[in-house]
Amino acid sequence: MSVFEAAVALLAEMVAYPTVSDRSNRALAEMLAGRMAGQGARIRLLPDLGNDKVNLVASFGPDRAGGVMLSGHLDVVPAGEGWTSDPFRLRREDGRLFGRGTCDMKGFIAACVAMAPRLATCGAPVHVVLTHDEEVGCMGAVALAEVMAREGPRPAMAFVGEPTRMAVIEGHKGSYEYTTRIAGRDGHGSAPDRGINAGMVAARLALRLDGLAAELRERRPQGRFDPPWATINLGRITAGAARNVIAGQASVEWEMRPVVPAEASHVKRALAAFVEAEMAAQPGLVIETECFGEIVGLEPRAANAARDLALDLVGGTPGLVPFGTEAGIWQGLGIDTVLCGPGDIAQAHRPDEYLEEGQLAACLDMLEGLAARLGAGRL
Incomplete structure (x- = not known):
């Protein structure tokens, strides 16, 4: 099976977990943790006070500071009315992958996990960081940032895979x-x-x-x-x-x-x-x-290694977006942070949410380029 088809298959599995923010995300987090543990990751599951929501940190490569964090959130907004198919069952049609969360942002997560075997061989630290409750105030990321400040990991750069149509975004308001x-x-x-x-x-x-x-x-x-x-x-x-x-x-x-x-x-x-x-x-x-x-917002800064690397990988010019993300939280830890992910924000939070297959493929290409840079010791 190609990496692309593996990502689609994993996305179908993920969509079937209805991780709406008022429900537990533990089952999905544990499934992904098991998958990445089998790929060589060091796993940390960090529960909230109620023990039904968890943050997941899967670390590949050497246990040291530096490297890259790939950041996503596991929760989705409620499906609501107006769907033409089951929102929690992936529908593949006309080059589009329909389902709640495909665009925002399980598609990016599926790409990261599908690429994990490649990233694991790079020789540099790579952390897949998946949080709870982003859609209701980034509560998981806030809690995780406190842990990271005390205990690590301490990556040099963070790629937040919110839907930007693979454009490089260097800032947003709070x-x-x-x-x-x-x-x-x-x-x-x-x-x-x-x-x-x-x-x-x-x-x-x-x-x-x-x-x-x-x-x-x-x-x-x-x-x-x-x-x-x-x-x-x-x-x-x-x-x-x-x-x-x-x-x-x-x-x-x-x-x-x-x-x-x-x-x-x-x-x-x-x-x-x-x-x-x-x-x-x-x-x-x-x-x-x-x-x-x-x-907190993501502040555009003159010096941002993550932005520069993303531009080198996907091209274009850096932009800004009006919607909020977890990116500013990671920037607050001293991590150079950029937004770059598959899908269009116009499809997020809507009935018949979808991710274009071409966008998923472009994300996998970016991750392959990132792995090559890490493997060549250029980061």
Whole structure:
């Protein structure tokens, strides 16, 4: 069987594991761990506190610092409605591989595992790193980064195989998600001064967020991102029970996408001041913000060996993407990091998600080139 067909067969196996983020990924992780252990890898399975989610680190080659990390996540988003076939059964049709996660991002993982026997003979460290819960805040990568900081591995470079159509991506914004909950005091609408209207506080919070968004836009009028400035989006406001009842409860769901961490810090300081002033003005008012994930961005840097190597392997010019990934977490460990993987992000998270066979083949070619560089001692 060719390496390509082996990758397709493994992808079919992987799709059959419905590793939606609210379910365990352990069975799939253990299957892949067994496969790579048989190929000579040193295996570490690192469970979360609930013991049903695991990160998998499979290390090939010498046990030393340096080398390359191939990074992917095992979880997928829910299948939802609108599929024309079983989302958890691979369908191969007209040069496309249909199934939930084929594009985002089990196709890349299948390519890495199919190439593992080749990578294992390179003589340099190669780590296949597979995480849990990327789709709901990169929680697995955050936990794994803490372990790696203490215990390793310490690769020199990381290739994150998110779907980029095998283009080289050197940067993306952060993605920070929150819900601010406001507890006031309800009462009859005819006597608004006797209550604390949480809906009104939510409205003022919305206006403050809008003002901060304008500030961020003025700070960075130009740049390579689209748009170049940090953004704030208010996704949903809920408040109250009826038009003649003082709204005792409200919530504001919002996100920001900073270009640099300092912009996120500015927003947090401004909102802390807003909350302090509101609560001081209305004794009994409670405002609390829950964080659902703070995915740091991947900062484009002048010196990035992973980007340069990826360009050498696949060509093109480095670009940027608007979506968040685990890449910034690895960069935070001092690892030169790049995004480059098979598939189109436009197909991710949609019914009838698919990966083009040509994209999978191109990924295997890139990994073969990487193995050749490692084997020649050029890295």
